[in-house]
Amino acid sequence: MTIELPYGSYHPRTDPHPALSSRPRPQSPPPSSTTGSQSPPPPPPLSSRTVFSAAHVVADPYADTTPDGPAALDWDATLAFRRHLWAHGLGVAEAMDTAQRGMGLDWPRAAELITRSAAEARACGGRISAGAGTDQLTTPPSSLAEVSKAYEEQLAHIESAGAQPILMASRALAATATGPEDYLTVYGELLRQAREPVILHWLGPMFDPALTGYWGSSDLDAATETFLQVIAAHPDKVDGVKVSLLDADREVDLRRRLPEGVRCYTGDDFHYPELIAGDDPSTPGARFSHALLGIFDPIGPLAAEAVRLLDTGDRAGFRTVLDPTVELSRHLFAAPTRYYKTGVVLLAWLAGHQEHFTMVGGLQSARSLPHLARAYELADRLGLFPDPALAEHRMRALLTVHGVPQ
Template sequence: MRLPLQGELVDYQLVGTPVAHGTYEPARSRLAFAAAHVVADPLGDNSPGAPAVIDWEHTLGFRRHLWSLGLSVAEAMDTAQRGMGLDWVATQELIRRSAAEAPDGRIAVGVGTDQLTAGQHSLEAVTAAYEEQLAVAEGVGAQPILMASRALCAAASGPDDYRKVYDNLLAQSTKPVVLHWLGSMFDPALDGYWGSDDLDTAADVVVDLIAENTAKVDGIKVSLLDAAKEVALRNRLPEGVRLYTGDDFNYPELIRGDEDRHSDALLGIFAAIAPAAAAALKALDDGDLTRYDEIFAPTVPLARHIFSAPTPYYKTGIAFLAWLNGFQPGFGMVGGLQTGRSVPHLAETFRLADQAGVLTDPELATQRFRLLLATHGIDA
């Protein structure tokens, strides 16, 4: 076929061999969560600013696919378009439906403050919003992930305000939570989270918070796209507290780890490369590091492209690949976010997905992408 790459149509022959499908048991050596997206109902009004209308059959079907591969699901995270099309009403139903189907409790749930309207809010209001969402997560028996909050970032005047809110929430939680540090490249409204623009100073705040609440903190999910910063933080965590990598650029080396420690995984890219992730983790369990590297290496260029700037629109690439692979009937997203990436960007996503072996049915993927190109006036 012909792909629109670098301003011209380029002849392209698919070259990848799809990663073998199969079912897997959860990995023994690492905890691995895939942050799953939501499928928009093609009959719903999912225009920008409208309440989300979700295709529940395909949304839950995609989660069953992830569970069948041995992955756990990180539900209602930013990959599910929290703060970018998925409203709190739809989020609650998503949490309840997904938790009801999760096998062996293999689900963690994003707890945030996005039911608050845009604008300035008091710390008390922010805390109350977190508490409302924490109650929903605990009510379905899911592990809470205390998501980074735009409202808290706007309300806090310094590290002490973050400590006040998080200490309060941790005191209330009935099970250990996962903290969440999302860098400003994912959400500019989170710049200066933990009370400082300096990452090392911010890390000091986080380490102190965890050290004083170790019984209530299972781990921290870090998405800074900076492997050195993640390793430095990982090495400072108290024994038994996990570092869940959210680094969609450097995940193979961080999950593999070093002689001291390793990172577990809570990644949006795992939704796009789920069969490869499952196979790589199986190889790691088996001690076959050569195979681990062989499987993961070709997925990294794809991940770096999907999560390229402007990074918040990585969600478009996740939904695009789900559509190509037959997990949803159309390439639509809540909030109309399917327009978040250009056709040339999607063409490069297609090419890199083929080379990574994550187009599970290349014939179907090619057929569907040809249809999309045709709607944009491109004869592929």
């Protein structure tokens, strides 16, 4: 298919990327209209790395709502996508940035999403973690105590649902804290209360400008020291840290400084193959990153296939499968990075995981038509569409709606 736009021409290929051409396109089990308890069991878990995909939500296209109104979700399609990820052996990171948390998904719907997804995970044996934040605060907090109380409410909800908590970066805390000591206080209280080890999430300002200066400083070296202080004070309550700064060297340095037993989950959607592969195993003190990534939403089958190769010790095979996906990831996460969700949902629609290209808050309009066309081209080259003809038909329909002659 050739897409002719006034901005240029794209020439998607229906054959997979050359590095993948000898293998069949990764397939998912067909969507099921039944509950998760009747779904086939997931394959054996990935063994060499702990891998989570941050999953998007499917909006209800028939809901009569507004961009700033309550989120309306298509629950069947949203949960079916999570079963798709579990079917490949991936964990699901629920109600995170990829699910439009703070960009259309409000806390009441996020709380319901966590409850429903955790129940699905139990039913089909899938692994699930979920984001705890402070986004129920709709007005600026008056004190750190108010921020802590909001965090505690969400932490308790996630624990009661049976998911592993991820302590997300908080806009309210960023706006209220006066320095590093306030972060040490709030996170210290939360970690003391947590029933089981949690994941700490450091989301950079490229994903959310409101988080500029998190951990008490815009100097990343100083911020890192505070972050490490939080972990060092409660290493038994920290399963791992997710770092989303798009800075591979900084992540490598950070993971070398983590206490023994604390994992580093890469959130770097630009450099994930090299970070997950890690140091040469023969190197003394070799380290690697686990993964909690938004890009593993659209490339989940390839990500799982790559890590299974790594499970056998085949580092070269791992890179052969995963390296070609980086161009797509860098495209989807191009500045302004926070709008990457639009490309993620487009690809889910083109791949047949949902019946429409509608997003919570109308965010389907957040990327240009040339950007979306390029995303289609790159995904098609990777063989990400189980039904290339369906993907082409839907892409043509989108172009027609935008006035591009077919």
